[in-house]
Amino acid sequence: QVQLVQSGAEVKKPGASVKVSCKASGYSFTSYGISWVRQAPGQGLEWMGWISAYNGNTNYAQKFQGRVTMTTDTSTSTTFMELRSLRSDDTAVYYCARNKKYDWFDPWGQGTLVTVSS
Amino acid sequence: QSVVTQPPSASGTPGQRVTISCSGSSSNIGSNTVNWYQQLPGTAPKLLIYSNTQRPSGVPDRFSGSKSGTSASLAISGLQSEDEAHYYCATWDDSLNGWVFGGGTKLTVL
Numbered sequence: 004q005v006q007l008v009q010s011g012a013e014v015k016k017p018g019a020s021v022k023v024s025c026k027a028s029g030y031s032f033t034s035y036g037i038s039w040v041r042q043a044p045g046q047g048l049e050w051m052g053w054i055s056a057y058n059g060n061t062n063y064a065q066k067f068q069g070r071v072t073m074t075t076d077t078s079t080s081t082t083f084m085e086l087r088s089l090r091s092d093d094t095a096v097y098y099c100a101r102n103k104k105y106d107w108f109d110p111w112g113q114g115t116l117v118t119v120s121s
Numbered sequence: 122q123s124v125v126t127q128p129p130s131a132s133g134t135p136g137q138r139v140t141i142s143c144s145g146s147s148s149n150i151g152s153n154t155v156n157w158y159q160q161l162p163g164t165a166p167k168l169l170i171y172s173n174t175q176r177p178s179g180v181p182d183r184f185s186g187s188k189s190g191t192s193a194s195l196a197i198s199g200l201q202s203e204d205e206a207h208y209y210c211a212t213w214d215d216s217l218n219g220w221v222f223g224g225g226t227k228l229t230v231l
Contacts, residue, residue, distance in 0.1 A: 038220065040166075047123070048158075048166065048209055050220040064219045098165055105213055107156040109168040109177065 005029040007037075007099050007112035014118045015089050022085040023115045025099030032080040033057045038102050039073065039084045041095040042114075051097075053104055054082060062104065089119045125149060127210060127223035134231045138198040141226045143210035145191050149221055153213040155193040157186055160207040160225075169208070170195060197228070205230045 010024040025037060039051040052063035054073040061073050072085045082099060097115045100108035125145045133139040143155060157170040168177050170186035173193065185196045193212075197204055210223040 040222075047225040048211075048222040050211075050222065052219075062219065065217065100166075105153070107168055107171040108158070108166075108211070109171070111165040111167070114165050 005101065005110055007101060007110060009097075009099060009112040009115045012116040012118070014120065017090055017119055017121055019089050019119075020085060020087040021089060021117050022083055023097050023099075023117070025082045025084070025112050027056075027080045027082070027101065030101070033077060035101050035103055037073075037075070037082040038100050038108055039071075040098045040100060040108070040111075042098070043092070043095040046095075051084070053102070055104070056080075056082065086117075089117075091119050093117065094119045123221060123224045124214060124217070125210060125212060125221050125223040127208075127226045129224065130227050130229065132229040132231055133197075133200045135200055135202065137200045138196060139200060139228065140197075141195045141208050141210075141228070143193040143195070143223050145193075145212060145221075147191060148216040149191075149212045149214040150188065150193055151191040152215055155186070155188050155210055155212045157184075157195045158209045158211065160209065162206070166209065200230055202230045204228060 006028050008026045033056045036055045038053045054061045074083045099112040102108045154172045158166040159169045160166040173188040174186045183199045207225045209225045214221045
């Protein structure tokens with residue numbers, strides 16, 4: 004079955020960087036892209052950006068431009084999301100989700116909690 | 122503040138029909154399709170409706186979606202206690218060149 008499995012929880016200090024991974028299985032990895040969506044505690048969903056697994060093209064939300072980098076490793080069907088210059092308000096659960104750029108997100112990974120605290 | 126607006130809460134009794142609205146503008150809902158996601162407590166979101174009206178396999182036909190102009194709606198008929206969750210609409214925004222989510226609606230089954 005189609006599945007996305009994310010890396011484990013992280014605790015970071017303000018100003019640090021975090022890199023979250025998302026390993027895909029059960030489908031042709033390069034036929035889709037991966038979006039990253041985050042959810043702060045008790046808050047709604049926020050789209051961060053998208054990367055094509057076919058050619059590595061990216062489309063970042065303006066809010067995260069310059070602070071986020073998304074990459075893929077086709078040899079392991081894994082996508083990575085790195086967020087730099089972390090602040091306390093970056094504390095959130097980060098989800099990856101499979102999608103073609105203008106299409107729906109399905110399925111979603113289980114989520115990775117990133118806590119930013121001094 | 123999201124550019125796509127949902128009511129923060131909705132409620133109904135078992136067996137009732139409830140609807141959740143999603144209001145946007147010409148740059149998002151008005152020119153793109155809408156998808157709906159269900160997020161049960163403590164879990165990742167799950168695709169519920171795609172392309173305005175389509176249900177993925179495994180989603181009960183009690184769930185239906187519609188769109189008109191710059192608004193969309195999710196309807197749940199025959200409400201069940203297991204439907205208690207947060208529901209989010211999402212659509213592409215041409216002006217922002219990215220995906221936007223509604224703020225989410227918490228559905229309570231009384």
